Amino acid sequence: MSQPQKEPGASSTPTPEQGRGGAPQPRGPQPGSQPRDLPMSSAIERKSLDPSEEPVDEVLQIPPSLLTCGGCQQSIGDRYFLKAIDQYWHEDCLSCDLCGCRLGEVGRRLYYKLGRKLCRRDYLRLFGQDGLCASCDKRIRAYEMTMRVKDKVYHLECFKCAACQKHFCVGDRYLLVNSDIVCEQDIFEWTKINGMM
CATH class of the missing domain: 2.10.110.10 (Cysteine Rich Protein)
Incomplete structure (x- = not known):
């Protein structure tokens, strides 16, 4: 029983050019295509x-x-x-x-x-796109590290309790009051001082 002959260089496993389904995938810049961002x-x-x-x-x-x-x-x-x-x-x-x-x-x-x-x-x-910090209203450059809470974005140095100025660590709990971030320990005092109670 003879097996079908493969052309030299042919492979039975999909190559990166073929992708998962075995269908050929384009490689490299295609004429008329947009430049691409490649991780x-x-x-x-x-x-x-x-x-x-x-x-x-x-x-x-x-x-x-x-x-x-x-x-x-x-x-x-x-x-x-x-x-x-x-x-x-x-x-x-x-x-x-x-x-x-x-x-x-x-x-x-x-x-x-x-x-x-x-x-x-x-x-x-x-x-990249620049934005504004929700705390200091200064520009956040696209390459800067930020913290995001819902639709608000903060510089890392601005991501701190509005009452005690303590910077938050991973796992710390906080509440968002308007654009202010308040730690659990200060929330009662903060809302009382700012007339929210």
Whole structure:
């Protein structure tokens, strides 16, 4: 009994290009498409030149020494390298176009928009939305850490009890009175002073 022949390079398991259902998925910038924001987990893959080490989801059809880095345009001879935005990169060459931080670090995200590789901070600085703090009415920059309560947003340093000025920790209980945040210990006094009782 003969089995059907597979073309060279064909795989029985879906590749990242095929997706879960086996249907081909587009890769890379498509002509006429909008730039995309790619989180690192889907945009960067670590590759090893030693196939006996860890399994990779893609088999290179050319010798690694023939790969060209998307950053420096030099040959990639390193043991480990990255793949992002449909190009291969030296680990040191994949960096934010604005601040220069390395984007291949574990836990980092790569954002690709308008032909630029950006870290999260620079992406938010350029394309994020700013807002106002519900406590101090000052601008909250898109890259700043905030606390959110219902539809109100606060700077981290402004997220404190309006009565005793104690900063809240994870798990602390508080009440929202208009835009004021009040800890449990001060709620009775706060509402009495502000004529809410």
